[in-house]
Amino acid sequence: MASVTSQLVPLQSNFLVPNGTFLVELFAFLIMLFILAKYVIPPINKAMTARQEAIRRQFEELDEAKHEAESAGEEFRAQIADARHEAARIREDAREQGAAIIAEMKEQAQAEAARIVEHAHAQIEADRKAAVASLRNEVGTLATTLAGRIVGEALEDEARQSRVVERFLADLDASATSGAN
Amino acid sequence: MMGLLTLVASEAAPEKGSTIEIGHHVERTWLGMTFNVDTIWATLVAGTIVILLGFWAKAKITQGDPDQVPTKIQLVWEAVVGEVTKQVEDNLGKVNPFVVPLAVALFFFILIANWFELVPSQLNDQTGHLLPAPTADTNLTYALAAITIVGVWTFGIRSKGVKGYFKHFLEPFPVLLPLNILEELVKPITLALRLFGNIFAGGIMLALIGMIPIWGAWAPNVLWKLFDMFIGGIQAFIFALLTVLYFGMAGAQHGDEHEEHAEDEAKTPALAG
Numbered sequence: 052m053a054s055v056t057s058q059l060v061p062l063q064s065n066f067l068v069p070n071g072t073f074l075v076e077l078f079a080f081l082i083m084l085f086i087l088a089k090y091v092i093p094p095i096n097k098a099m100t101a102r103q104e105a106i107r108r109q110f111e112e113l114d115e116a117k118h119e120a121e122s123a124g125e126e127f128r129a130q131i132a133d134a135r136h137e138a139a140r141i142r143e144d145a146r147e148q149g150a151a152i153i154a155e156m157k158e159q160a161q162a163e164a165a166r167i168v169e170h171a172h173a174q175i176e177a178d179r180k181a182a183v184a185s186l187r188n189e190v191g192t193l194a195t196t197l198a199g200r201i202v203g204e205a206l207e208d209e210a211r212q213s214r215v216v217e218r219f220l221a222d223l224d225a226s227a228t229s230g231a232n
Numbered sequence: 233m234m235g236l237l238t239l240v241a242s243e244a245a246p247e248k249g250s251t252i253e254i255g256h257h258v259e260r261t262w263l264g265m266t267f268n269v270d271t272i273w274a275t276l277v278a279g280t281i282v283i284l285l286g287f288w289a290k291a292k293i294t295q296g297d298p299d300q301v302p303t304k305i306q307l308v309w310e311a312v313v314g315e316v317t318k319q320v321e322d323n324l325g326k327v328n329p330f331v332v333p334l335a336v337a338l339f340f341f342i343l344i345a346n347w348f349e350l351v352p353s354q355l356n357d358q359t360g361h362l363l364p365a366p367t368a369d370t371n372l373t374y375a376l377a378a379i380t381i382v383g384v385w386t387f388g389i390r391s392k393g394v395k396g397y398f399k400h401f402l403e404p405f406p407v408l409l410p411l412n413i414l415e416e417l418v419k420p421i422t423l424a425l426r427l428f429g430n431i432f433a434g435g436i437m438l439a440l441i442g443m444i445p446i447w448g449a450w451a452p453n454v455l456w457k458l459f460d461m462f463i464g465g466i467q468a469f470i471f472a473l474l475t476v477l478y479f480g481m482a483g484a485q486h487g488d489e490h491e492e493h494a495e496d497e498a499k500t501p502a503l504a505g
Binding site: 066067068069070071072073074075076077079080081082083084086087088090091092094095096097098099102 | 262263265266267268271272275276279282283286287289290293302306309310313314317330332333334336337340341366369370371372374375376378379425432
């Protein structure tokens with residue numbers, strides 16, 4: 052069997068049987084492995100680790116910045132809300148003050164008007180009284196003079212004259228009072 | 233297989249009389265050992281490209297402030313390193329200072345090596361392939377798998393102790409000892425041959441497509457190279473992922489399994505009853 056095989060495939064050219072090349076390949080690959088393991092793989096690993104670290108750090112910084120921005124936004128929103136609140140309060144105050152001022156002014160104006168009316172009334176009353184008084188005086192004289200002329204007799208007697216006029220006016224007053232009532 | 237391919241080749245291009253050479257390498261003998269010069273050369277180019285890419289990224293990183301926006305090359309490295317670190321953390325429980333560089337180096341190296349296949353650098357039948365995918369040579373994939381599995385065993389012994397590590401070969405039952413040993417041996421072999429087989433098959437497909445006359449070859453060529461690029465990426469990813477998983481399995485405490493078994497035993501009578 053062996054001889055048949057060796058006849059078909061001579062050992063020299065049987066590609067499944069290793070020859071001296073094996074040793075060369077062994078050393079060649081070991082040298083390459085050594086060079087790669089010593090000079091190439093460690094810096095690559097280091098660079099990968101460094102970059103992973105850098106990326107992780109950047110993400111952490113990013114998170115931190117996001118956090119800060121969020122808190123700043125929160126603060127901003129709170130301030131805005133405060134300001135809005137303040138503004139509403141001021142507006143409300145102003146409205147109240149305005150209403151108070153208007154009410155006060157109205158009151159003042161009414162008081163003033165009342166005072167003016169009162170004053171006018173008093174003035175009118177005083178005028179009336181003065182007119183009445185002067186009328187009384189003048190009407191007496193006028194009436195006496197008129198009556199004297201009509202009667203033809205001079206009513207020179209002051210006391211009498213005055214008495215007559217007083218009585219007349221008292222009657223007049225009484226009739227006026229009863230008429231008013 | 234060779235005969236079939238030769239047949240196909242001779243049918244496809246009988247006037248040229250060309251054949252597809254499988255597993256053919258430019259060989260030199262030194263110290264009684266055979267060396268596949270083209271594989272070694274392509275390995276060195278791929279390794280140099282990976283290291284240059286690594287130092288490019290490193291230069292961009294150390295250039296300025298680490299807080300700066302990363303460049304594209306830096307992002308590529310960081311994506312791979314970050315993903316591998318995550319996988320290692322998930323599977324091992326903590327970041328291991330050896331597993332992460334190993335998986336990253338495996339991923340980038342296998343990826344670049346796989347994509348060499350897309351470079352049309354076949355000169356002619358005599359001088360051979362200028363830049364063949366070195367992962368299409370079992371010597372490279374065996375070497376990678378050997379480094380991985382030795383690392384896995386070392387990690388397992390260191391995290392569980394010698395006694396604890398070898399005890400797990402007798403678990404869950406001592407009868408399974410042969411299977412457990414077989415499993416440990418199958419891991420590196422499958423790692424190596426899966427990668428080799430995928431890339432090697434991709435190369436054979438390209439050679440077959442090359443047999444088609446040029447007016448018909450371009451469409452399958454473009455399609456296959458795109459698909460091969462995808463395969464190359466997937467294989468690099470699988471190799472690195474399985475490496476991490478094997479480390480995780482080697483370091484896993486079997487306490488969880490014991491608990492599960494205890495539960496099973498507790499359940500069984502109830503079910504039987």
